[in-house]
Each structure stands twice: as C-alpha cells, then as structure tokens.
Amino acid sequence: MSFSTIDFTLADGRDLVYLLVAIGFILALKGLSSPRGARRGNLIGAGAALVAIAMTFTDPAMRDHVAGVSHGLNLALMLIAMVLGTVIAVPAARKVKMTAMPQMVAIFNGVGGGAAALVSITEFLKFPHGSVAVYKIFEVIFGVVVGCVSFSGSAIAFAKLQELMTGRPVTYPGQQAINAFVGAAIAALVVATLVTASVPILVVVLVLGLVLGVIFVLPIGGADVPVLISLLNSFTGLAVAASGFTLGSNLLIVAGTLVGASGILLTRMMSKAMGRSLPNILFSAFGSVITAASVTGGDERPVKSGTPDDIGVLLAYARKVAIVPGYGLAVAQAQHVARELADTLAARGVEVYYAIHPVAGRMPGHMNVLLAEANVPYDQLKEMEQANPEMPTTDVALVVGANDTVNPAAKTTPGSPIYGMPIVNVDQAGAVIFLKRSMRPGFAGIDNELLYDPKTTMLFGDAKDSLQKLVSAVESA
Amino acid sequence: MTVGIIELLTIFALAAFVGNEVISKVPSVLHTPLMSGSNAIHGIVLVGTMVVLADAHGPAELILGFLAVLLASLNVVGGFVVTDRMLEMFKAKPDPRPARSEAQAPDAGAAGGSATTPGGPQP
Known part of the structure; x- marks a missing residue:
C-alpha cells in the first residue's frame, strides 16, 4: 500500500457511492419512522436507489469480456426489462385505490423476493463446477428458499386481500403434518444440495420453497394479513442480503439486512398494536374457533x-x-x-x-x-x-x-x-x-x-x- | 468476488443492529408507510439483478436474468411510488390549521361562530 500515490480507481469510486447509497437508505428508514420526516425519507431512499442504479452501469460485469457473452444483447434486455417494469409499476402504484394499498405492497414485495431468488439461482448456474465453498452454496440456498417463500406467500396474501380467495384461514386435515413434511423435505434437500452442488436438486428446493410460502400463509386470517406482509417484507430483505453475499455486494447486504432487521421489529410493533403476539398470529390459525363462536351467535x-x-x-x-x-x-x-x-x-x-x-x-x-x-x-x-x-x-x-x-x-x-x-x-x-x-x-x-x-x-x-x-x-x- | 466472507459477515452483523436501532418508536399511523418504504428499499436488489444479467450467457441465464431485472424494477419503482402516495396524505396536515384560524377570524360569520361554542344551545 502506497500513501504517496493516489490509487483511487473507478471500482473504489463505485464502492464509495454505494456506501453513500447505503447511508441514504438508513436515513430513509429513520425518516419514515417519524411523521415529519416520512415523505422526505422516502424521497431520500428513492434518490439513493436511483444513484445506485446509475452507478451500476459502470460495473465491470457490463463490459468485461466473457466467452459467449454479447454485452450489447444483455444490456438491451436489461433496459427493456427496466423500462417494462417501470411502465407497469408506476401506473399500478399511482392508480391503486387507498383501500387496495396493502395488497399492492404485497405484490411489490413478492416480486422483490422473486428477484432475489432468481439472482441467487442464476449465480449458482454460473458457479464453476467442483470448486465452490460450501458456504457459497448455503448463501444461494438461503436466498432461493427465503425469496421463494416471500414470493408465493405474498401472492397468497394478495389473493386474500383482493378477495380472489377467501379471507378466512384455510385449514385442512393433516395440515401440521404436511407442513412438517415439507419443512423436513426442504431441510434434507438443502443438505443434499450443499454436498452435491446439484442444479436439479436446487430446482426442487426452489419449488418446495414456493410450496412452503403457500402453506405458510393459507392458515392466516385476512385481518392478520397486513402483519404477515410486514413479515414477508422482512423475509425479502433477508433474501436480498443473501444474494448480496453471493454477489459480494456490500450494498445489497446492508440494504437487505436493514429491511430484514427493521421489518421484524416493525412486524412485532404491528402485532402488538393488535394486542396479539406474532406466534399467535402466525400459528394459531386465527379463527379456527370461528364456527363455534358464530354458532352461539345465531342468525335469527x-x-x-x-x-x-x-x-x-x-x-x-x-x-x-x-x-x-x-x-x-x-x-x-x-x-x-x-x-x-x-x-x-x-x-x-x-x-x-x-x-x-x-x-x-x-x-x-x-x-x-x-x-x-x-x-x-x-x-x-x-x-x-x-x-x-x-x-x-x-x-x-x-x-x-x-x-x-x-x-x-x-x-x-x-x-x-x-x-x-x-x-x-x-x-x-x-x-x-x-x-x-x-x-x-x-x-x-x-x-x-x-x-x-x-x-x-x-x-x-x-x-x-x-x-x-x-x-x-x-x-x- | 475478492471480498472475504468475514468482511461480509461483519457488514451483515452491523447492518442488522442498525436496522434494529434506526426505527425505535414508530407511531401506528406510520406502520404501513414504513413497511412500504422498506419494501422499496429492498428493491435495490435491482442492482444485483443488473450485474447478473450483464454477464449472463446461454438462454437459461438470460431468461432468468431478464425476469430478475423485470421483477426487481417492479419492486423498486412501484415500492417508492406507492409509499409516496401513502405519504401524500400526510402533507395535507398543515392545511387545516391555517384554515381553522381563518374560520375563527371575525369575517367567518355564522359557521365559525357556532363551531366555537360547542355544547351551547342543545340540551
């Protein structure tokens, strides 16, 4: 290390900007938690995100020569996807009725979880065979499973709030056993993936992650769904942090972890405002006693x-x-x-x-x-x-x-x-x-x-x- | 990927504490906007998806990368816009105060007058 020469490269500059962006996100969260600073906080967050996105176009991945990669095609696809996403998201977010806000948040959260899972699995496809540390595989699996749970869980939460399906808790015989079976299957396949680094097994894990999201959300009653969305939001944060580990991106780790940690705190505050504990909301199949209660109510x-x-x-x-x-x-x-x-x-x-x-x-x-x-x-x-x-x-x-x-x-x-x-x-x-x-x-x-x-x-x-x-x-x- | 796992874990651990500390007391009015705002922040996964798509090769990676960028764009753009919409409602707050002080001014007439005497004529 030489102190006399300035070794400040573009990579350093980019990392520095990402650091400022991370600080921007912290300030955004801080602002959002007080009535006075809320709107400014959100704008700081949006501005920071914009800067980070612009800066990412200078990433070496955008131009470094890799065999078989046509950067022109990839960049074109990237821009198409970004424009498409913006063109869909802005009107949807602007036109949504105030009553439909929570399900809108659920959707945006779910797609974020999906994106994080896709980052993890695509990076996994790029791993050189046979030379990958076990913890790298673990990061990928974590991102895939948590991202998938968030994705499919948010989709069910949306369906419940949008009244595409019943808002009542969905229970069925053997529910606990099925949940336990899916959980055990995921755990076993995670170990198998860690050992073999096999893509097909990871795909099965992915599918089971999606199933887990669905069966996790089904028994939760409509009134509790906003709390659930907050929890899934926190999950997506953790999935993003996991993909940050995979990519070696400080920014994704900081942003994802911030959301993961603050999201869990926020979820607990929300359930407290409802006078219930979080485990009670998640696992009591809220309202499974409903039938008993409403029978005594009588209709006539x-x-x-x-x-x-x-x-x-x-x-x-x-x-x-x-x-x-x-x-x-x-x-x-x-x-x-x-x-x-x-x-x-x-x-x-x-x-x-x-x-x-x-x-x-x-x-x-x-x-x-x-x-x-x-x-x-x-x-x-x-x-x-x-x-x-x-x-x-x-x-x-x-x-x-x-x-x-x-x-x-x-x-x-x-x-x-x-x-x-x-x-x-x-x-x-x-x-x-x-x-x-x-x-x-x-x-x-x-x-x-x-x-x-x-x-x-x-x-x-x-x-x-x-x-x-x-x-x-x-x-x- | 020259960054060591320990450095990344350090960042992770510190960020977890910051995330926990930064939102200490949130009034319940702001629970939903905060959830929505932090939802937008994790949309920054877009940056990761861009890098993934940038050097993707082969149809599988390209399709997955394309979908990832699309989903992440939805998350980050929609997240910030929808949060701003929620918070727009709060900016109306300063308005009622000047409006009410006007109503209490002498020129406000009958409506303002009776509003300032609650519980007056009725039993």
Missing part, C-alpha cells in the same frame, strides 16, 4: 334497525358524538361525507370526535390517512387510548363500517379469536349506531354481540349513502 335474533331520520334526530340532539370509522368507510370512500356530517353536527353545537382504532381498516393507520385526506381537523382525531376514557360520557357512538375493532367479545369471550385485542369501547356509549352493509360478520369472521344489544340501532346500506342521508336528516332535525 332480532336486530333494531332505524331510519336515517330517527338516527339524524338522535345525533342532532346529542351532546357528544363519537364517529368510529372502519374498513366500510374506506370501501365507500365516505371520509368526505363523514367530515360533512361531523361539521354539520359541530355547527349545531354537538361535540364530535373520531375514535381511531390503530388497526381499523386493512392496514395500521388506514383511517388516519383517509381522514387526513378529508382534512378532518387534527384535534378531532382521537387515538383509541384517548377515545376510550371519553366513551362513558359519549351519547352516541356512530360506527361507520367497523366491526371487529368494536366487538366486545375481545373483552368478554375468552374463546374468541380476537380475545385480548384492544377495542374501541363503543359499548360504553349511551347509544350505538352501526352503519353496515349487512349483518355479515367483519373481517375476522366472528359475530358481534353488540349488534343485538338493545341500545344499538342499525342503518343498513353503503356507508357513503347512509352518511349522506344522515347529513340531510341532521340538517332538517
């Missing part, structure tokens, strides 16, 4: 349903009204009308606040985002912890398309799948109004006793229509 019990005018009067002459939004509000895009109703009530001197359950809707923070879009005054938004002490002094709780997040079974029925989840205590309010499309149970698939409570009034229909009718009713009351 009377419910009280009211006209918009009745309910309008109730609201107009209340002192304090809590609006409790849920997924129904999001589906109906009713946030603006909800605000209109709140404003109309406030103009009559009614104290109105929104009680936000942290996991109402299909993703944590869903309601805050929707209500922010409708410019709801910030001081009217109350998180569940602030809202619950107010409930006993609240005259009317207006539940707009929420169900599981206000279901008292979470407090009273130890056998219930949502038992232990914190809820908004609307049952403590003077009267409860449910705006619902039907008596169908919520996402968790369990009956809500509160619907049959004498102090509950139902108003059936689309949340937006119902709210609109209530606005007119309050105005004429």
Whole structure:
C-alpha cells in the first residue's frame, strides 16, 4: 500500500457511492419512522436507489469480456426489462385505490423476493463446477428458499386481500403434518444440495420453497394479513442480503439486512398494536374457533334497525358524538361525507370526535390517512387510548363500517379469536349506531354481540349513502 | 468476488443492529408507510439483478436474468411510488390549521361562530 500515490480507481469510486447509497437508505428508514420526516425519507431512499442504479452501469460485469457473452444483447434486455417494469409499476402504484394499498405492497414485495431468488439461482448456474465453498452454496440456498417463500406467500396474501380467495384461514386435515413434511423435505434437500452442488436438486428446493410460502400463509386470517406482509417484507430483505453475499455486494447486504432487521421489529410493533403476539398470529390459525363462536351467535335474533331520520334526530340532539370509522368507510370512500356530517353536527353545537382504532381498516393507520385526506381537523382525531376514557360520557357512538375493532367479545369471550385485542369501547356509549352493509360478520369472521344489544340501532346500506342521508336528516332535525 | 466472507459477515452483523436501532418508536399511523418504504428499499436488489444479467450467457441465464431485472424494477419503482402516495396524505396536515384560524377570524360569520361554542344551545 502506497500513501504517496493516489490509487483511487473507478471500482473504489463505485464502492464509495454505494456506501453513500447505503447511508441514504438508513436515513430513509429513520425518516419514515417519524411523521415529519416520512415523505422526505422516502424521497431520500428513492434518490439513493436511483444513484445506485446509475452507478451500476459502470460495473465491470457490463463490459468485461466473457466467452459467449454479447454485452450489447444483455444490456438491451436489461433496459427493456427496466423500462417494462417501470411502465407497469408506476401506473399500478399511482392508480391503486387507498383501500387496495396493502395488497399492492404485497405484490411489490413478492416480486422483490422473486428477484432475489432468481439472482441467487442464476449465480449458482454460473458457479464453476467442483470448486465452490460450501458456504457459497448455503448463501444461494438461503436466498432461493427465503425469496421463494416471500414470493408465493405474498401472492397468497394478495389473493386474500383482493378477495380472489377467501379471507378466512384455510385449514385442512393433516395440515401440521404436511407442513412438517415439507419443512423436513426442504431441510434434507438443502443438505443434499450443499454436498452435491446439484442444479436439479436446487430446482426442487426452489419449488418446495414456493410450496412452503403457500402453506405458510393459507392458515392466516385476512385481518392478520397486513402483519404477515410486514413479515414477508422482512423475509425479502433477508433474501436480498443473501444474494448480496453471493454477489459480494456490500450494498445489497446492508440494504437487505436493514429491511430484514427493521421489518421484524416493525412486524412485532404491528402485532402488538393488535394486542396479539406474532406466534399467535402466525400459528394459531386465527379463527379456527370461528364456527363455534358464530354458532352461539345465531342468525335469527332480532336486530333494531332505524331510519336515517330517527338516527339524524338522535345525533342532532346529542351532546357528544363519537364517529368510529372502519374498513366500510374506506370501501365507500365516505371520509368526505363523514367530515360533512361531523361539521354539520359541530355547527349545531354537538361535540364530535373520531375514535381511531390503530388497526381499523386493512392496514395500521388506514383511517388516519383517509381522514387526513378529508382534512378532518387534527384535534378531532382521537387515538383509541384517548377515545376510550371519553366513551362513558359519549351519547352516541356512530360506527361507520367497523366491526371487529368494536366487538366486545375481545373483552368478554375468552374463546374468541380476537380475545385480548384492544377495542374501541363503543359499548360504553349511551347509544350505538352501526352503519353496515349487512349483518355479515367483519373481517375476522366472528359475530358481534353488540349488534343485538338493545341500545344499538342499525342503518343498513353503503356507508357513503347512509352518511349522506344522515347529513340531510341532521340538517332538517 | 475478492471480498472475504468475514468482511461480509461483519457488514451483515452491523447492518442488522442498525436496522434494529434506526426505527425505535414508530407511531401506528406510520406502520404501513414504513413497511412500504422498506419494501422499496429492498428493491435495490435491482442492482444485483443488473450485474447478473450483464454477464449472463446461454438462454437459461438470460431468461432468468431478464425476469430478475423485470421483477426487481417492479419492486423498486412501484415500492417508492406507492409509499409516496401513502405519504401524500400526510402533507395535507398543515392545511387545516391555517384554515381553522381563518374560520375563527371575525369575517367567518355564522359557521365559525357556532363551531366555537360547542355544547351551547342543545340540551
């Protein structure tokens, strides 16, 4: 090493830029975890990624002579793939409805896992035969298996959220045995691949990885899928880190590991917000007790349903009204009308606040985002912890398309799948109004006793229509 | 591939700790945007897929490499765009405050007046 001459090569420059990119990603994550820095954090991340991609065109792999490689063809394919990816992703991401965000994230996560698995397996094809260290093979297998689990798991998560398949947990006889068998088969084949470095065996491992992703996600109930996506996101991070090991890329290792580690922490925070532990979400086949719970619920019990005018009067002459939004509000895009109703009530001197359950809707923070879009005054938004002490002094709780997040079974029925989840205590309010499309149970698939409570009034229909009718009713009351 | 496994493991271990430390207290409102943003960050696997495709030879490697670049592009581009869309909703936050102070100004008239007297006329 000589200190007198400057040995700064293009390779050093590229590595230095990659280091700055890695720092950019750390800053991006830091920004994303605080409300003020979130948007800037995301832009820093995007900018850093762009720099890294541009810099990669200077990689020796782009031009170093290798027998049988036509760099022109490869570069052309690369650009086509990148343009194609951008042309598909941008409109998809821009046009997706707010309600469909989580499944969009699931897709983008799944393809990332798939890409990481493909990197690992393609590098494996390039390995010189017979001279590969066992740990290099292990890195490849890790990338392939974890990437495949993330890919197929995300696909099933997407199908569940998009309602292409049932959101209920899918269970079948011998499920545990089958899972154990697939796990054991993968373990055995991993060892076989390590010993033989055989491509066909690795392909079988790949296929089993895809199977594992599917059977891992099937028994997880729809309401828990956002937490699952966060976990799969973390998996993809680890798969990317593994492909970073294979390629000897510091950047991929840092970026993948950052996501892997922070993703697991985030997953735990999310499950904590739902009042459940992560193993409970993953392995309890959430809702396998559903049938028992809903049988006791019975279908033919009377419910009280009211006209918009009745309910309008109730609201107009209340002192304090809590609006409790849920997924129904999001589906109906009713946030603006909800605000209109709140404003109309406030103009009559009614104290109105929104009680936000942290996991109402299909993703944590869903309601805050929707209500922010409708410019709801910030001081009217109350998180569940602030809202619950107010409930006993609240005259009317207006539940707009929420169900599981206000279901008292979470407090009273130890056998219930949502038992232990914190809820908004609307049952403590003077009267409860449910705006619902039907008596169908919520996402968790369990009956809500509160619907049959004498102090509950139902108003059936689309949340937006119902709210609109209530606005007119309050105005004429 | 001149980098030794120990160096890579060192980077891995340190990055794992950083990843754990960097997001300490995330308000639940930001859980989903953070998940989405970190999803975009692992899309940087695109850089790896580019290198893999660059010196791929033979149809198998070319096809796998092409698919890898395509999937990774979807991940990184879609990831950042969708996160930005989620976070766009937050930028509306500063708006209500000036809007409300205007509403409380004298010229706001009846609506502003009654809004500032909650619980007034009604029983």
